[in-house]
Amino acid sequence: MSPILIERIQAIIVDLPTIRPHKLAMHTMQQQTLVIIRVRCSDGIEGIGESTTIGGLAYGNESPESIKQNIDSHLGALLVGQDAANINAAMLRLDKAAKGNTFAKSGLESALLDAQGKRLGLPVSELLGGRVRDSLEVAWTLASGDTAKDIEEAERMLDIRRHRIFKLKIGAGEVNADLKHVIAIKQALGERASVRVDVNQAWDESVAMRACRILGDNGIDLIEQPISRINRGGQIRLNQRSPAPIMADESIESVEDAFSLAADGAASIFALKIAKNGGPRAVLRTAQIAEAAGVALYGGTMLEGAIGTLASAHAFVTLNKLTWGTELFGPLLLTEEIVTEAPVYRDFQLEVPRTPGLGLTLDEERLAFFARK
Ligand code: MUC
Ligand code: MG
Missing domain, CATH: 3.20.20.120 (Enolase-like C-terminal domain)
Structure with missing residues (x-):
């Protein structure tokens, strides 16, 4: 049986309002910026993940913009064409070629798990x-x-x-x-x-x-x-x-x-x-x-x-x-x-949902509305 391949990876920056300002020692959040990861596979299944941080570069070493850039320029290309169902091999490949970048890797790993769960009909927890x-x-x-x-x-x-x-x-x-x-x-x-x-x-x-x-x-x-x-x-x-x-x-x-x-x-x-x-x-x-x-x-x-x-x-x-x-x-x-x-x-x-994958579906209209242009 030929393997199911990773075909396409997208990182989308989404700016969302918060219910009130959220005050941390290093930064006051007036909104939150999510980075949504979409991993499309050759069997038609799409996995979704998230690589979100707090306060641009105020909290950690990666910002929403650097996460997107590093996925677009480096990490995505390393995964396209790889076996979508072998998450060990995919993550090892990323770890060998890219130091750090744990936020970006976390979103990618989550999306691969979501896709595999949907494929097998199992929640990610299983x-x-x-x-x-x-x-x-x-x-x-x-x-x-x-x-x-x-x-x-x-x-x-x-x-x-x-x-x-x-x-x-x-x-x-x-x-x-x-x-x-x-x-x-x-x-x-x-x-x-x-x-x-x-x-x-x-x-x-x-x-x-x-x-x-x-x-x-x-x-x-x-x-x-x-x-x-x-x-x-x-x-x-x-x-x-x-x-x-x-x-x-x-x-x-x-x-x-x-x-x-x-x-x-x-x-x-x-x-x-x-x-x-x-x-x-x-x-x-x-x-x-x-x-x-x-x-x-x-x-x-x-x-x-x-x-x-x-x-x-x-x-x-x-x-x-x-x-x-x-x-x-x-x-x-x-x-x-x-x-x-x-x-x-x-x-x-x-x-915690018992439905396949993470148990979530993107709302395409709302995603398109809030995605940074
Ligand atoms: C942090 O430092 O823990 C988690 C909850 C919260 O309010 O801020 C974050 C970050
Ligand atoms: Mg803390």
Whole structure:
């Protein structure tokens, strides 16, 4: 039987409005830019994936424009003519010829998995070895930058039973003002919610030592990436001394980073992100390193739309333990969809479809409308 070949690859930049500005330490998002990947195969099946980042080049090494350019000029050409059903061989070919570029590779790997799932009539989770759950707990990020507004937003989420875990983005402001903001929100929500912070590397070790102690003593459950990803000594010391557990996010830009963080004891939780590992299969290698090292897991996001969110979710539902839940809320931050049926959020959980592939269909009209011209 002749192999099914990859015939055409497209990367489409899509600009979508957000429900409100989303304030991170390094950037305030006024909208979100998705990069949608389409992989057309010789059997007529098309796989879809997503290679989305946050804030242009403010967050990671790849921007939407560089992702598209590198797929158009390099990665796409490496895949066209290859066996569409052999995802190991396709991704190996990319890894041999192209360093890094994990965001671009993640979208391509997701699209190949989606196509193969559609071909075999299986959800992506089953291609990844099989799911052990059908839904995932989802945190919400409070990032309006205003304490009263954030409390109001959290109360609404609790009322409608959409989220009971809240992540607060801090680090842009003066540290004592940030601590006051976090503690006020925790006091308002009390035991009804888990409150966590993400500092996005904004503190130095001297600030972080004191701030982590205050946060832990005031009931904050988790502290994400308090200091620079390259200060390994500081991360180890904080992980030993902070009363609240430290989670690595920006520190993980590859599966190898995850191994060295685990070996050094530099974090007790890993944020798993398909984009920063090179795809849904790659992120499971990081998860396996963490499991073996006794590091707990959290399903992270780069605030992708529906496609990247479900590509992540299909990987996360295969995990043995996801102690800290997920933050797969990206589609809920957007006011518009480019798929025909939006992912379903119910009772604090995201439901992961059992239909073939990722379980999503592009809405061609809406995609064409929002695609960057
Ligand atoms: C990050 O640093 O974790 C994930 C959720 C959110 O609000 O921001 C992102 C990025
Ligand atoms: Mg983070």
